[in-house]
Amino acid sequence: MILVTGATGILGRVIVLELLKRGKKVRATKRESSNIDEVLESYRFYTDQADHFFSQIEWINVDFQDLESLENALLGVTDVYHCAAHVSFHPNDRRAMYHTNIEGTRRLLNACESSTVQKFCFVSSTAVLDGVDEKGEVTEDSNYNPKLDHSPYARSKHFSEMEVWRASAEGLNTVIINPGVIIGSGNWQSSSGEIFGAFSKYPYAMSGSTAYVDVRDVAQISISLMEKNIFGERYIVISETKKILKVANFVRKKLGKSEAKVLSKSILNIGYILNILLGWLIPGLRMLSKVNLETVTSNPVISNNKIRQELDYQFIPVFESLDFHLKNYILDHHKL
Template sequence: MVFVTGATGILGRIIVLELLKKGKKVRAAKRPASDIAEVKHSYKFYTENPDDFFTKIEWINVDFEDIHSLQSALNGVTEVYHCAAKVSFHPKDEKEMYRTNIKGTENLLFACDQSNVQKFLHVSSIAVLDGVNENGELDEESDFNPKIDHSAYAISKHLSEMEVWRASAEGLNTIIINPGMIIGTGNWKQSSGELFSTFEKSSFTFSGSSAYVDVRDVAKIAIDLMGKNKFGERFILISESKKYSEIGNQIRRKLNLKDAKILSKSILNTGRWLNIFFGWLIPQLKMATRTNIESVTSSSIISNQKVKKVLNFDFIPVQESIDFHLNNYINDKKLNKL
């Protein structure tokens, strides 16, 4: 039995689907209020037999603050894919991120220690990587630098990684993957699922860039790494780095909208000062933090060579990925699903 946390998220649902395609029995974690019908709906974009696969999922409500709930969920489980996480860059979500991402991971690993779990894959983020190699690239040897300003999200993911490495040192077979921004279908109003609606609604973008990867690639790689027992290692999963303006305008042109205007760093810094004085009055200004501004105005070169060599893997090009999932987004809008 395989246990997948965050199974209603943009990545977790596809890991579940890919595992089912391989004939695995899957237990999928959800919250009581989770919309699993939306997951079922999104499967039609990924397979010709969505109903057949969906009915094979064993859904279970899990409370990550309750050890007994987690121990019950792990009954009979030998492999875990830990995808559950809170993703946000808004200061108001800091406490929830620390509770969900750090404490939730700690509790899950404690429950694994009391179970028959043999393999554990943790989904982290490229946000935890600092420091470049001799080629000026971020790679798997890049270490988190606590002296640098980080978002609360990056800190929470770094500390959750520390819990995984600790479990690894104590004997659990673990793998960490660090994907870039995941491009996928469904879950349109949360986390990276908001990519298309954000660029649709906003006529502004930023001068920096980010690294992107298709959800189908992340799911396939995660399962392949577990199958090849690549334990005690981390793997960066990105296809390409692209300017926000390039991604935004590809989306906006497909939606028959004008190209987005780039907000300069100086304008954003003005917003940061306004946040200091008027953030209490204008909630949107709360996002204008030093770390957020640095993130959206900077660019990094990130290496994906390790996983490409280990698995002989070719990533889906970002433009192709955007086209595929954007068409799904548009079709969902036509069906009034958003």
């Protein structure tokens, strides 16, 4: 039996589907309030046997703060894909991210100690990587630098990784993946699923670049690493780094919108000053933090050489991925 946490999320649902396609038995965690019908609808974008595969999922409500709940979820489980996380770059969500991402991961790993679990795949983020190599590229050796300023999300993922490395040192077979922005279908109102709606709504974009990856690639790579028993390593999982403006305009053109314009640094600096002065009064301004603005105006070069060489893997190009999932978005939002 394989356990996938965060199975209603943009990535977890696809890992579940890919495992089912391979004939695996899958138990999928969700919250009591989760809408699993939406997961079924999104499966229609990925397979013509959506109902067949969906009916094979063993859904289980899990409270990550309750050890007994976690122990029940792990009964008979040998492999765990830990996708559950709170993703946000708003400072107001700091406590929720620490609670879910760090404490939730720690409790899950503690529950694994007295279970039948043998393998553990942890989904982290490129947000935890700092520094570049001699080529000026971010690699798996670009270790988190605690002296630098980080978003609460990046900090929560770093400390979650520390829990995974601790479990690895204690004997659990673990592997960590660090994906960029995941492009997928469904879950349109949450996490990276919001990108199409955001690019459609706002006629402007930031001047920086972001690393993107198709959800199908992330799922395939995660499963391949576990099946090949590749442990004690981390892997950056991205397809390509693209200018945010180019991605925004690709999406906006497909949606019949005007071209987006780049927000100048002077405007962003004004926003940063307003955040300092009025962020306490207007919560939305707190998104204009120094670290967030640096993220969306920087142009990092992130290497995927390690995973490509390890698995001889070819990624779906970013604009091909965007085209596929944007068509699905349009089908689900036919009123656009």
